[in-house]
Amino acid sequence: MVGANTLRLYLTCIRNTLDAAMCLQNFPCQEVERHNKPEVELKTSPELLLNPVLICRNEAEKCLIETSINSLRISLKVKQADELENILTKKFLRFLSMRAEAFQVLRRKPVQGYDISFLITNYHCEEMQKHKLIDFIVQFMEDIDKEISELKMSVNTRGRLVATEFLKQFI
């Protein structure tokens, strides 16, 4: 119950922050002529960057939101209670990151210290609905947690079934 409450608060906080931060507009690159780059990645012009916001649910789970004039980067650290969850999380998020083109807003490599990162630019905001993008990110976070838990349970269940079958041979 407490866990569910803190999760709700955590997600609501992220949603509200994204709602405020996702005000992006087209801004050509100041360094290179006729180029248009996400300023949050370059970080060459401090006047184009906003203060990053770090939202922590606990020591293991946190979300970093970095905003600039034309782009927004969201980095997530997912909770990993034991070694099995650790490898499952790593495998799954790496699997998704390698197929980032299917998601459009997903970054191929997570920011250092985090498990997965999103990069949203003004072009994404023009093609997609802002509030729907935020809904997707929040839903994504919930789904990841759920999927990791389900995977862990499935692996344990499979192990138990296989162990049962192995021991049957002795009886």
Added chain:
Amino acid sequence: MACLERASPALKEILLKLYRANKSIEIDHHLYEFGSVEYHIQSSASDEHHMYLSISTPLLSQEVLLPYGISHHTKQMITAICSDVVEIIEPAKEGYQLTLRLDFSKLPSGKDTLKVIAEISAVQAIILSSRLKEMLMNVDSHDTFQGMYKPIKLVYRPSEPFFIVRQPQKFIAVFPIHFKDKPDVIIATTFFQELMDVGSSEKWAKAPPCCWSPIPPPELRGELFEDLSTTGGFVSFEISSWHVKGKKLDKTVWSLLNFYAYVKFHVKSTRSFIQRRMRKRLEGLVELLHKRNIKEVEVEEEEEEQSRKIQGCKCMIRISNLPKPTVLKRRYNAFSRTIKRIRSRIKIQGFGRFRRRWLKMPKFSSSMGYTKLE
């Protein structure tokens, strides 16, 4: 190799083909199987009834080296398949541990034929398991050794040795587990913990007690460092006399020999299961993202269509709300305007005023109406 199936499928197929052939076939096959197992099958057209099967397989233990590599007990077990059909040729062919002469003319008829052929195809498994069977058969033996029993190292592959430690009234089989990848180690460790949990329950009290530890068990003290350095810990099974009685001996030995293969197969299947699950989830998440944005566009288009429909129907809605006499009056006025338009097709300047004054329809006063008195 101590794989999960005893009979070699390729060997079985060739033996069946030879048995079913109406006339004698000239055959000289070399079969190579996983685990450095080699078969040589020879059959000549001149000798209709006999064929020769030679087998070369790595032996399980390094301790006992016999001149022909096969113990007397193993030879007895092989001959016991079907003594009429199987005959051991000594010495074996060069490069092989065992050569058998098979006489298919003496095979029993019916279902037993297939059974015998299957057992002949499983001769490699018999050779491999015989050494362990000999050891486990003497579990109740009362030879006493003072102090600790020395572990016997059984090696099939250099990277996968396991130990049999003899103790009073039981044997302990210890398997050092080694995996290269960390995820494999974790999946295997999860499996071993489940194995311990299941084995310790009341329902499985008859199964051999199982134990997993990340450090070498005390029984293996004094063994070589290379044998004791592992990534996946050590799994131990306690085999008592109950587990080796009668037909259970064969099953127990086969399960122990196949333990490594079983674990590796489970780890591999779990990895492929995780991969399938992730792929399915990826499709779901991508669909979710696109659905959210497509659905919004569709809803907007629907709303636009509906608003257009509502504008077209406005007047109809308003008329339907009015009282009937008013509706009739409006219709009459519209009709009379239409008639007038039809009549006065030619438009003359100023004629309209003339028409309104002199050509209008007389109004008849009704009893209900009010006439103002001048």
